[in-house]
Amino acid sequence: MKVGMIGCGVIAAQYLATFEHLPDVELVAVADLDPARAEAVAADREGVRALGVDELLADPEVDTVLNLTIPAAHADVDLKAIASGKDVYSEKPFAVTTEEGAGVLRAAAEAGRLVGSAPDTVLGTGTQTARAAIDEGLIGAPLAATATMVTPGHERWHPHPDFYYLPGGGPLLDMGPYYIHALVTLLGPVSAVIGASSRPRDQRTIGSGPRAGETIPVTTDTHVTGVLIHESGALSTLVMSFDAVATSIHPIEIHGSEGTLAVPDPNRFDGEVSVHRLGGEGWETLPVTAGYESASRGIGLQDMATRGAELRASGQLGQHTLEVMNAVLESSGSGRRVEIESTVARPEAVVLEARVG
Template sequence: MGQPLRVGIVGLGAISGAYLSTFERLDSVRLVAVSDLDPDRAASVAAERGVRALTVDQLTTDPGVDLVLNLTIPAAHAEIALKAIAGGKAVYGEKPLAVTLDDARSVLDAGRAAGVRVGCAPDTVLGTGVQTARKAIDDGAIGEPVAATATMMTPGHERWHPNPDFYYQSGGGPLLDMGPYYVTALVTLLGPVVSVVGAASHTRATREIGSGSREGQVIPVDVDTHVTGVLRHASGVLSTLVMSFDSVATRASQIEVHGQAGSLVVPDPNQFDGDVQLHELGGAWRTLPPAAGYRDAARGYGVADLAATPAGVPARANGEVAYHVLDIMTALLAAADTGTTVSVESTCDRPAPVPLSDAPQAPEVAEVRGPR
């Protein structure tokens, strides 16, 4: 086995805790440094984890860091990624890859020019939930796929998040925030998308924070908070997508995939596992045992998978998939704005399937450099 990948984290907000917990049990990655806009927070995490607290400029140029894990707010994703790439580092970022397609393309182009890998969440699709469903589809369990539905209905993150402002600013909203989980799952299950139609609404001008030190504070809403659309996959499958911060709850399955010979219920794509249910023509619903994916996966497995992927082979949670997912979502917002069908100009290969396995093994560090 090679040496663990040395990771530096930029951004120590709410999501960082999940990555920090995962890295404690992954042999293939090793946290070496952290950075945050709040130096006291960085110092506290560094002391707790036994690593160094650095400034962003220090971390993105430090020779002891192989990969920068970018956990900043969406509006800063491209800026931090480009800093890291300029410092010769591989990059793995939280979703979305960037707020705009132009910024996302600049990150991919810079990574290619520098010869470093670019990866991006979500990595939930690498777990046993989506991967078992994918294997069932690929094995012909539902016959030829015809349609899919993906539904996410919540009252909004301001009820629980202590600093929810960015969810309601450019780069936020239910589609760009939660959509990556659902759209990435649909692309993983059914392949790339070629066009979209859609509609959206903006029901409230403000939201009230419901927890933390800012409880009761009112924040502005600058984005659409209910988005629905139909995605036409290159295969001809039609996927119906509903993303909302304006509802209370739903009893609809998170994702369903329907074929000529059967239907699948796919578990929550914001989680790594869950039951996959199959209803074959003439049969009844039954639960499929896990048959593919990383067992007991959690946020951070995409970093380990990227590191363990041989040079010249695309990692599963790669930048081109993230770019295509962002292209689909921005096209859907444009379609909702114009009331027209909008073509999705980019495409991507379906990521390689994940055989049923435990965590990726420690890689050769040099493999994070070179072609994505």
């Protein structure tokens, strides 16, 4: 797979560190609206060319576009890449609106192109070891789950946090993909949601970088809660907040008839998985039994390169997650339950022997 990366912002550094460890993926070109950023990336990597966005899309050497633009541009860049005959792999969220995401999948199907979607953290040993425990019946029948992410806000550390507080941002569309990808991997697809949300502050103050002290407007809800009703009947309770300070509970907990499973931060690839069995005396740490070892951002591209249409971090999973998130926001505005129209196959498990590098 020869990759052209569009977007050389903060997240690009993590992908760049991974490329050299992916045996079936090669970065050949980069582009950014700020040419200097693309040139800086290319200068540090042999064989990588800095191009304009349109040049990269037209380049015959590039067969897959890695889309690391801001969320509002994801669908537009994906559609242009597909129209140029490229496969695409998009950062999360898959798009801003459910309709945009569906349009990308339609275009890809008509053109016969592959579409992948971050986050690929669910392919690591943390989520995959938890999945193996569920599949082996360690906690009995899964009944419910909690998924919690709280932080006082990205403006405290990000020098240009504006997009986090615009439509397409907020804690749900920013961080929700990690948690919902994990919940679908663990419990299967979602059939309906009920949501509620709030916006306690109308502006935020940037805390670092050249714009420190500048205030920015908040035009999206920053504390979102929801109940996800899985097709299996399991209920997941979701809390995503840019307003709360801290929490002491596990990022994800899966409650079954015979025990509770503690799942590590889905924003990471690894982490400790533990179980509290019915009648047990406390939490027991489980050995690592599944997942890509020593994985990092971009492992989804390797999975895509080797598995083709059977890729696990798929556009279909990204779109299902996007629809779920937007349905939670819709429900929070209407006060009504919202049915999910899409479904997606639970991605195939990753065996522990699947290593890279």
